Amino acid sequence: MITAEALVKSYGNKVAVDAINFTVRPGQVTGFLGPNGAGKSTTMRMIVGLDRPTSGSVHVNGRRYQDHRAPLREVGVLLDAKAAHKGRSAYKHLLAIGATHGIGASRVREVIGLAGLDSVAGKRVGGFSLGMGQRLGIATALLGDPATIILDEPVNGLDPEGVRWVRTLMRNLAAEGRTVLLSSHLMSEMAQTADRLIVIGRGRILADDSISNIIAGATRSVTRVRTPDTERLMATIAGPGVVVSVLADGAIEISGLTAEHVAVAASTAGVVLHEVASVSGSLEEAYIALTAGEVEYRSSHIAETGAHR
Numbered sequence: 367m368i369t370a371e372a373l374v375k376s377y378g379n380k381v382a383v384d385a386i387n388f389t390v391r392p393g394q395v396t397g398f399l400g401p402n403g404a405g406k407s408t409t410m411r412m413i414v415g416l417d418r419p420t421s422g423s424v425h426v427n428g429r430r431y432q433d434h435r436a437p438l439r440e441v442g443v444l445l446d447a448k449a450a451h452k453g454r455s456a457y458k459h460l461l462a463i464g465a466t467h468g469i470g471a472s473r474v475r476e477v478i479g480l481a482g483l484d485s486v487a488g489k490r491v492g493g494f495s496l497g498m499g500q501r502l503g504i505a506t507a508l509l510g511d512p513a514t515i516i517l518d519e520p521v522n523g524l525d526p527e528g529v530r531w532v533r534t535l536m537r538n539l540a541a542e543g544r545t546v547l548l549s550s551h552l553m554s555e556m557a558q559t560a561d562r563l564i565v566i567g568r569g570r571i572l573a574d575d576s577i578s579n580i581i582a583g584a585t586r587s588v589t590r591v592r593t594p595d596t597e598r599l600m601a602t603i604a605g606p607g608v609v610v611s612v613l614a615d616g617a618i619e620i621s622g623l624t625a626e627h628v629a630v631a632a633s634t635a636g637v638v639l640h641e642v643a644s645v646s647g648s649l650e651e652a653y654i655a656l657t658a659g660e661v662e663y664r665s666s667h668i669a670e671t672g673a674h675r
Protein backbone atom coordinates (compact mmCIF):
# COMPACT_ATOMS: atom_id res chain seq x y z
CA MET A 367 0.00 0.00 0.00
CA ILE A 368 1.32 3.44 -0.92
CA THR A 369 -0.19 6.48 0.78
CA ALA A 370 0.53 10.10 -0.11
CA GLU A 371 -0.77 12.88 2.10
CA ALA A 372 -0.61 16.54 1.09
CA LEU A 373 2.54 15.66 -0.84
CA VAL A 374 4.39 18.67 -2.27
CA LYS A 375 7.61 19.00 -4.24
CA SER A 376 8.88 22.38 -5.39
CA TYR A 377 12.02 23.15 -7.36
CA GLY A 378 12.65 26.84 -6.67
CA ASN A 379 9.35 28.47 -7.52
CA LYS A 380 8.29 25.58 -9.80
CA VAL A 381 5.71 23.41 -8.01
CA ALA A 382 6.19 19.96 -9.58
CA VAL A 383 3.80 18.15 -7.20
CA ASP A 384 1.08 20.24 -5.66
CA ALA A 385 -0.36 18.87 -2.38
CA ILE A 386 -1.60 15.54 -3.71
CA ASN A 387 -3.35 12.79 -1.76
CA PHE A 388 -3.73 9.25 -3.03
CA THR A 389 -3.71 5.62 -1.98
CA VAL A 390 -2.40 2.79 -4.15
CA ARG A 391 -3.98 -0.44 -2.92
CA PRO A 392 -2.77 -4.05 -2.92
CA GLY A 393 -4.29 -6.62 -5.26
CA GLN A 394 -4.68 -4.15 -8.12
CA VAL A 395 -2.64 -2.64 -10.91
CA THR A 396 -2.82 1.13 -10.58
CA GLY A 397 -1.83 3.18 -13.60
CA PHE A 398 -0.18 6.55 -13.15
CA LEU A 399 -0.87 8.82 -16.11
CA GLY A 400 -0.26 12.40 -17.04
CA PRO A 401 1.23 14.62 -19.73
CA ASN A 402 4.99 15.24 -19.93
CA GLY A 403 6.09 17.27 -16.95
CA ALA A 404 2.93 16.46 -14.94
CA GLY A 405 4.91 15.24 -11.92
CA LYS A 406 4.79 11.44 -12.28
CA SER A 407 8.53 10.77 -12.04
CA THR A 408 8.91 13.31 -9.22
CA THR A 409 6.15 11.53 -7.29
CA MET A 410 7.68 8.11 -7.92
CA ARG A 411 11.10 9.38 -6.88
CA MET A 412 9.61 10.68 -3.62
CA ILE A 413 7.90 7.32 -2.97
CA VAL A 414 11.28 5.58 -3.05
CA GLY A 415 13.21 8.25 -1.16
CA LEU A 416 15.23 9.59 -4.13
CA ASP A 417 13.67 13.04 -3.70
CA ARG A 418 12.64 14.64 -0.43
CA PRO A 419 9.13 16.07 -0.27
CA THR A 420 9.05 19.84 0.25
CA SER A 421 6.12 19.11 2.56
CA GLY A 422 3.60 16.36 3.20
CA SER A 423 4.45 12.67 3.25
CA VAL A 424 4.44 9.47 1.26
CA HIS A 425 4.55 6.08 2.93
CA VAL A 426 4.96 2.53 1.69
CA ASN A 427 3.23 0.08 4.02
CA GLY A 428 3.04 2.72 6.72
CA ARG A 429 6.68 3.87 6.62
CA ARG A 430 8.86 6.14 4.55
CA TYR A 431 10.89 4.09 2.04
CA GLN A 432 14.17 5.02 3.72
CA ASP A 433 12.87 3.85 7.10
CA HIS A 434 12.38 0.26 5.91
CA ARG A 435 15.13 -2.04 7.16
CA ALA A 436 15.36 -3.99 3.87
CA PRO A 437 13.77 -1.72 1.25
CA LEU A 438 14.50 -4.05 -1.70
CA ARG A 439 12.34 -6.70 -0.06
CA GLU A 440 9.58 -4.14 0.52
CA VAL A 441 9.50 -2.17 -2.73
CA GLY A 442 10.75 -3.10 -6.20
CA VAL A 443 11.45 -0.14 -8.44
CA LEU A 444 12.19 0.52 -12.08
CA LEU A 445 12.74 4.24 -12.60
CA ASP A 446 15.58 4.36 -15.09
CA ALA A 447 16.29 1.25 -17.11
CA LYS A 448 19.73 2.62 -18.11
CA ALA A 449 20.87 2.76 -14.48
CA ALA A 450 22.78 -0.57 -14.58
CA HIS A 451 26.61 -0.66 -14.56
CA LYS A 452 27.55 -0.95 -18.27
CA GLY A 453 30.66 -3.09 -17.80
CA ARG A 454 28.99 -5.82 -15.73
CA SER A 455 27.04 -8.79 -16.98
CA ALA A 456 23.33 -8.90 -16.17
CA TYR A 457 24.02 -11.79 -13.79
CA LYS A 458 26.79 -9.90 -11.93
CA HIS A 459 24.70 -6.72 -11.84
CA LEU A 460 21.82 -8.54 -10.15
CA LEU A 461 24.19 -10.42 -7.84
CA ALA A 462 25.81 -7.13 -6.71
CA ILE A 463 22.44 -5.56 -5.94
CA GLY A 464 21.21 -8.72 -4.21
CA ALA A 465 24.35 -8.83 -2.04
CA THR A 466 23.23 -5.67 -0.19
CA HIS A 467 20.18 -7.61 1.02
CA GLY A 468 21.55 -11.13 1.43
CA ILE A 469 19.87 -12.23 -1.81
CA GLY A 470 21.92 -14.97 -3.42
CA ALA A 471 22.59 -16.63 -6.77
CA SER A 472 19.50 -18.84 -6.80
CA ARG A 473 17.07 -15.87 -6.62
CA VAL A 474 19.19 -14.02 -9.20
CA ARG A 475 18.86 -16.98 -11.58
CA GLU A 476 15.13 -17.10 -10.86
CA VAL A 477 14.52 -13.46 -11.84
CA ILE A 478 16.77 -13.83 -14.89
CA GLY A 479 14.54 -16.67 -16.03
CA LEU A 480 11.39 -14.74 -15.18
CA ALA A 481 12.59 -11.79 -17.25
CA GLY A 482 13.50 -14.00 -20.23
CA LEU A 483 17.20 -13.06 -20.00
CA ASP A 484 18.72 -16.57 -19.69
CA SER A 485 20.50 -16.42 -23.04
CA VAL A 486 22.14 -13.04 -22.35
CA ALA A 487 22.73 -13.27 -18.58
CA GLY A 488 26.53 -13.45 -19.08
CA LYS A 489 26.67 -10.56 -21.56
CA ARG A 490 27.79 -7.01 -20.70
CA VAL A 491 24.84 -4.76 -19.89
CA GLY A 492 26.46 -2.02 -22.03
CA GLY A 493 25.63 -4.03 -25.15
CA PHE A 494 21.97 -4.52 -24.25
CA SER A 495 19.18 -3.23 -26.48
CA LEU A 496 16.56 -0.90 -24.99
CA GLY A 497 14.17 -3.84 -24.56
CA MET A 498 16.77 -6.05 -22.88
CA GLY A 499 17.62 -3.16 -20.55
CA GLN A 500 13.94 -2.85 -19.63
CA ARG A 501 13.76 -6.56 -18.88
CA LEU A 502 16.86 -6.28 -16.68
CA GLY A 503 15.29 -3.30 -14.90
CA ILE A 504 12.15 -5.32 -14.21
CA ALA A 505 14.24 -8.30 -13.04
CA THR A 506 16.03 -5.93 -10.65
CA ALA A 507 12.71 -4.63 -9.32
CA LEU A 508 11.55 -8.19 -8.61
CA LEU A 509 14.81 -9.34 -7.02
CA GLY A 510 13.71 -8.89 -3.40
CA ASP A 511 10.28 -10.50 -4.04
CA PRO A 512 8.68 -7.23 -2.87
CA ALA A 513 5.03 -6.70 -1.96
CA THR A 514 5.03 -3.32 -3.71
CA ILE A 515 6.25 -2.78 -7.27
CA ILE A 516 6.72 0.61 -8.92
CA LEU A 517 7.59 0.76 -12.60
CA ASP A 518 8.07 3.95 -14.63
CA GLU A 519 7.35 3.30 -18.33
CA PRO A 520 8.15 -0.45 -18.15
CA VAL A 521 7.09 -1.21 -21.73
CA ASN A 522 9.21 1.53 -23.26
CA GLY A 523 11.23 -0.07 -26.08
CA LEU A 524 9.73 -3.52 -25.73
CA ASP A 525 8.50 -5.47 -28.75
CA PRO A 526 4.89 -6.75 -28.79
CA GLU A 527 5.87 -10.03 -27.11
CA GLY A 528 7.67 -8.03 -24.41
CA VAL A 529 4.70 -5.70 -23.94
CA ARG A 530 2.43 -8.70 -23.48
CA TRP A 531 4.91 -10.24 -21.04
CA VAL A 532 4.90 -7.08 -18.89
CA ARG A 533 1.10 -6.95 -18.98
CA THR A 534 0.74 -10.58 -17.86
CA LEU A 535 3.45 -10.16 -15.22
CA MET A 536 1.76 -7.05 -13.74
CA ARG A 537 -1.64 -8.75 -13.69
CA ASN A 538 -0.15 -11.85 -12.00
CA LEU A 539 1.72 -9.78 -9.39
CA ALA A 540 -1.49 -7.93 -8.52
CA ALA A 541 -3.42 -11.22 -8.40
CA GLU A 542 -0.89 -12.44 -5.81
CA GLY A 543 -2.02 -9.52 -3.63
CA ARG A 544 0.87 -7.16 -4.38
CA THR A 545 0.59 -3.42 -4.85
CA VAL A 546 1.52 -2.48 -8.42
CA LEU A 547 1.97 1.12 -9.61
CA LEU A 548 3.02 1.76 -13.16
CA SER A 549 3.24 4.71 -15.47
CA SER A 550 2.91 4.59 -19.24
CA HIS A 551 1.96 6.94 -22.03
CA LEU A 552 0.44 4.06 -24.00
CA MET A 553 -3.28 4.33 -23.38
CA SER A 554 -4.35 1.08 -25.02
CA GLU A 555 -1.76 -0.76 -22.95
CA MET A 556 -2.88 0.95 -19.78
CA ALA A 557 -6.52 0.12 -20.53
CA GLN A 558 -5.59 -3.57 -20.78
CA THR A 559 -3.27 -3.72 -17.79
CA ALA A 560 -4.60 -1.43 -15.05
CA ASP A 561 -7.65 -1.72 -12.80
CA ARG A 562 -7.51 1.84 -11.54
CA LEU A 563 -5.88 5.03 -12.69
CA ILE A 564 -4.48 8.08 -11.04
CA VAL A 565 -4.31 10.90 -13.60
CA ILE A 566 -2.10 13.85 -12.77
CA GLY A 567 -1.70 17.20 -14.56
CA ARG A 568 0.57 20.09 -13.55
CA GLY A 569 1.20 18.41 -10.21
CA ARG A 570 -2.47 17.95 -9.28
CA ILE A 571 -4.71 14.87 -9.28
CA LEU A 572 -7.24 15.10 -12.12
CA ALA A 573 -8.85 11.69 -11.60
CA ASP A 574 -8.46 8.73 -9.25
CA ASP A 575 -10.93 6.00 -10.13
CA SER A 576 -11.56 2.73 -11.95
CA ILE A 577 -10.89 2.84 -15.70
CA SER A 578 -14.58 2.33 -16.51
CA ASN A 579 -15.65 5.23 -14.26
CA ILE A 580 -12.98 7.49 -15.74
CA ILE A 581 -14.13 6.69 -19.29
CA ALA A 582 -17.81 7.09 -18.37
CA GLY A 583 -17.14 10.43 -16.66
CA ALA A 584 -14.98 11.99 -19.34
CA THR A 585 -16.46 10.70 -22.60
CA ARG A 586 -19.87 10.46 -24.18
CA SER A 587 -21.36 7.01 -24.58
CA VAL A 588 -23.88 6.33 -27.32
CA THR A 589 -26.21 3.54 -28.32
CA ARG A 590 -25.45 2.08 -31.73
CA VAL A 591 -28.25 0.39 -33.62
CA ARG A 592 -28.76 -1.30 -36.97
CA THR A 593 -32.27 -1.68 -38.31
CA PRO A 594 -33.87 -2.09 -41.74
CA ASP A 595 -36.51 0.41 -40.57
CA THR A 596 -34.55 3.57 -39.74
CA GLU A 597 -37.44 6.00 -40.27
CA ARG A 598 -39.81 4.20 -37.93
CA LEU A 599 -37.16 3.71 -35.24
CA MET A 600 -36.32 7.42 -35.32
CA ALA A 601 -40.01 8.33 -34.95
CA THR A 602 -40.38 5.84 -32.09
CA ILE A 603 -37.49 7.13 -29.99
CA ALA A 604 -37.79 10.86 -30.76
CA GLY A 605 -38.00 12.99 -27.63
CA PRO A 606 -36.30 15.73 -25.64
CA GLY A 607 -32.54 15.20 -25.24
CA VAL A 608 -32.44 12.38 -27.80
CA VAL A 609 -29.99 13.02 -30.64
CA VAL A 610 -29.81 10.61 -33.55
CA SER A 611 -27.19 10.48 -36.27
CA VAL A 612 -27.04 8.09 -39.19
CA LEU A 613 -23.50 6.93 -39.95
CA ALA A 614 -22.07 6.37 -43.43
CA ASP A 615 -22.29 2.57 -43.03
CA GLY A 616 -26.02 2.76 -42.23
CA ALA A 617 -25.69 2.29 -38.45
CA ILE A 618 -27.50 4.77 -36.21
CA GLU A 619 -25.94 6.40 -33.19
CA ILE A 620 -28.28 7.60 -30.49
CA SER A 621 -27.30 9.74 -27.54
CA GLY A 622 -29.68 10.42 -24.68
CA LEU A 623 -31.08 6.87 -24.47
CA THR A 624 -29.50 3.68 -23.13
CA ALA A 625 -29.28 0.54 -25.27
CA GLU A 626 -31.92 -1.01 -23.01
CA HIS A 627 -34.33 1.90 -23.60
CA VAL A 628 -33.87 1.72 -27.36
CA ALA A 629 -34.34 -2.08 -27.42
CA VAL A 630 -37.56 -1.89 -25.38
CA ALA A 631 -38.96 1.02 -27.44
CA ALA A 632 -38.18 -0.79 -30.70
CA SER A 633 -39.72 -4.02 -29.50
CA THR A 634 -42.88 -2.26 -28.29
CA ALA A 635 -43.26 -0.54 -31.69
CA GLY A 636 -42.51 -3.76 -33.61
CA VAL A 637 -39.33 -2.36 -35.18
CA VAL A 638 -36.79 -5.06 -36.01
CA LEU A 639 -33.24 -4.44 -34.75
CA HIS A 640 -30.25 -6.27 -36.23
CA GLU A 641 -27.84 -4.87 -33.67
CA VAL A 642 -28.03 -2.79 -30.52
CA ALA A 643 -24.99 -1.93 -28.45
CA SER A 644 -23.75 0.58 -25.98
CA VAL A 645 -20.54 2.17 -27.27
CA SER A 646 -18.39 4.06 -24.81
CA GLY A 647 -15.41 6.28 -25.49
CA SER A 648 -11.84 5.05 -25.30
CA LEU A 649 -9.40 5.65 -22.49
CA GLU A 650 -7.42 7.82 -24.89
CA GLU A 651 -10.44 10.09 -25.45
CA ALA A 652 -11.08 10.28 -21.71
CA TYR A 653 -7.41 11.07 -21.05
CA ILE A 654 -7.29 13.81 -23.70
CA ALA A 655 -10.50 15.35 -22.31
CA LEU A 656 -9.24 15.20 -18.71
CA THR A 657 -5.84 16.69 -19.43
CA ALA A 658 -6.92 19.21 -22.08
CA GLY A 659 -6.06 22.25 -19.97
CA GLU A 660 -3.08 20.69 -18.22
CA VAL A 661 -0.58 20.01 -20.97
CA GLU A 662 2.68 21.84 -20.38
CA TYR A 663 4.37 21.00 -23.70
CA ARG A 664 2.03 21.05 -26.70
CA SER A 665 2.88 20.77 -30.39
CA SER A 666 1.36 23.26 -32.80
CA HIS A 667 -2.05 22.12 -33.96
CA ILE A 668 -2.17 19.28 -36.45
CA ALA A 669 -5.65 18.55 -37.73
CA GLU A 670 -6.83 14.95 -37.81
CA THR A 671 -7.70 14.12 -41.40
CA GLY A 672 -9.15 10.70 -40.69
CA ALA A 673 -7.25 9.52 -43.77
CA HIS A 674 -5.37 6.22 -43.55
CA ARG A 675 -2.16 5.83 -45.43
Ligand SMILES: Nc1ncnc2c1ncn2[C@@H]1O[C@H](COP(=O)(O)OP(=O)(O)OP(=O)(O)O)[C@@H](O)[C@H]1O
Nearest residue numbers: 377380381382400401402403404405406407408409
Ligand atom coordinates in the same frame (compact mmCIF):
# COMPACT_ATOMS: atom_id res chain seq x y z
N1 LIG B 1 15.47 18.44 -10.68
C1 LIG B 1 14.56 19.30 -11.16
N2 LIG B 1 14.78 20.64 -11.14
C2 LIG B 1 13.86 21.51 -11.60
N3 LIG B 1 12.67 21.15 -12.13
C3 LIG B 1 12.39 19.84 -12.16
C4 LIG B 1 13.31 18.84 -11.70
N4 LIG B 1 12.74 17.61 -11.87
C5 LIG B 1 11.52 17.85 -12.42
N5 LIG B 1 11.32 19.16 -12.61
C6 LIG B 1 10.10 19.78 -13.17
O1 LIG B 1 9.01 19.28 -12.45
C7 LIG B 1 7.91 19.03 -13.32
C8 LIG B 1 7.49 17.57 -13.19
O2 LIG B 1 8.47 16.75 -13.79
P1 LIG B 1 8.38 15.16 -13.84
O3 LIG B 1 9.66 14.66 -14.45
O4 LIG B 1 8.01 14.63 -12.51
O5 LIG B 1 7.16 14.94 -14.84
P2 LIG B 1 6.65 13.60 -15.52
O6 LIG B 1 5.18 13.59 -15.33
O7 LIG B 1 7.42 12.43 -15.02
O8 LIG B 1 6.98 13.86 -17.05
P3 LIG B 1 7.40 12.83 -18.25
O9 LIG B 1 6.14 12.17 -18.69
O10 LIG B 1 7.93 13.78 -19.29
O11 LIG B 1 8.44 11.89 -17.72
C9 LIG B 1 8.37 19.43 -14.71
O12 LIG B 1 7.92 20.73 -14.99
C10 LIG B 1 9.87 19.36 -14.62
O13 LIG B 1 10.45 20.28 -15.51
